[in-house]
Amino acid sequence: MPKPIAENWFTVEHLSDGVSRIYEPHMADWLRCNIWHVRGRDRDLVIDTGMGVRPMLEEMTQLTQRPVTAIVTHSHFDHSGGLYEFKTRCCHPVEAPTMAAPTLANTVADTGYVRAEAFTALPYEGFSYKDYFVRPAPITDMLDEGDVIDLGDRVFDVMHLPGHSPGSIALYEKETGLLFSGDVVYDGELLDDLFHSNAEHLAESLNRLRELPVNTVHAGHYMSFDRQKLRTIIDEYLAGGRRPGDLDAWIRGEMEKTGE
Numbered sequence: 739m740p741k742p743i744a745e746n747w748f749t750v751e752h753l754s755d756g757v758s759r760i761y762e763p764h765m766a767d768w769l770r771c772n773i774w775h776v777r778g779r780d781r782d783l784v785i786d787t788g789m790g791v792r793p794m795l796e797e798m799t800q801l802t803q804r805p806v807t808a809i810v811t812h813s814h815f816d817h818s819g820g821l822y823e824f825k826t827r828c829c830h831p832v833e834a835p836t837m838a839a840p841t842l843a844n845t846v847a848d849t850g851y852v853r854a855e856a857f858t859a860l861p862y863e864g865f866s867y868k869d870y871f872v873r874p875a876p877i878t879d880m881l882d883e884g885d886v887i888d889l890g891d892r893v894f895d896v897m898h899l900p901g902h903s904p905g906s907i908a909l910y911e912k913e914t915g916l917l918f919s920g921d922v923v924y925d926g927e928l929l930d931d932l933f934h935s936n937a938e939h940l941a942e943s944l945n946r947l948r949e950l951p952v953n954t955v956h957a958g959h960y961m962s963f964d965r966q967k968l969r970t971i972i973d974e975y976l977a978g979g980r981r982p983g984d985l986d987a988w989i990r991g992e993m994e995k996t997g998e
């Protein structure tokens with residue numbers, strides 16, 4: 739049966755602390771990335787940008803009310819695909835070359851996650867997952883450990899947390915205890931075996947997060963969680979759990995869970 743063309747590609751959920759979660763409901767939930775919109779007095783933040791298969795700024799007019807700093811927590815396709823749309827584009831210097839010249843390999847779009855089952859509806863007539871690619875989005879501002887992002891009335895500290903990828907960053911707002919963690923930690927199976935992953939570095943990064951007085955983690959995938967859950971996820975990973983294993987079997991299992 740041919741898949742329908744999606745009318746709206748994005749869905750927004752307004753949360754507390756001036757944070758909205760934008761997501762692509764027609765991406766299977768095992769691939770779907772959270773796009774975080776954080777409102778500030780002078781500027782807004784967009785943290786991660788989704789697949790980039792439909793223009794986000796046309797559909798999400800709330801993103802054009804103030805200047806936006808767009809940050810990718812890392813360069814993987816499901817987070818970086820939409821970065822090209824923004825004027826101010828940030829990531830860690832280690833992954834900036836990927837954003838200037840993305841390929842299927844360096845954005846990990848060649849790992850088997852981009853497949854027909856990943857799309858429950860199509861972004862436009864004639865779309866095929868086989869044609870998927872990430873558009874170049876040269877970085878305008880590098881972000882590294884210790885940098886501070888100031889939105890006028892709120893500030894975010896940049897943490898460099900390598901492991902899932904070498905240039906993974908997280909953003910931490912001390913005032914509210916919000917942590918935007920990207921793929922360093924989320925409530926699912928954590929990936930430490932991609933071509934540029936380093937499991938030892940990921941363990942060090944998670945040990946750092948374990949001691950951070952966070953209130954809420956807004957992660958790169960799945961739902962948000964509190965500090966206690968953060969510690970549980972980290973402890974389970976460090977004890978050898980929370981790894982997806984065989985990709986095809988894992989995707990089949992995830993699809994059975996959600997009845998897709």
Ligand SMILES: [Zn+2]
Pocket residue numbers: 812814902921
């Ligand atoms: Zn990733």
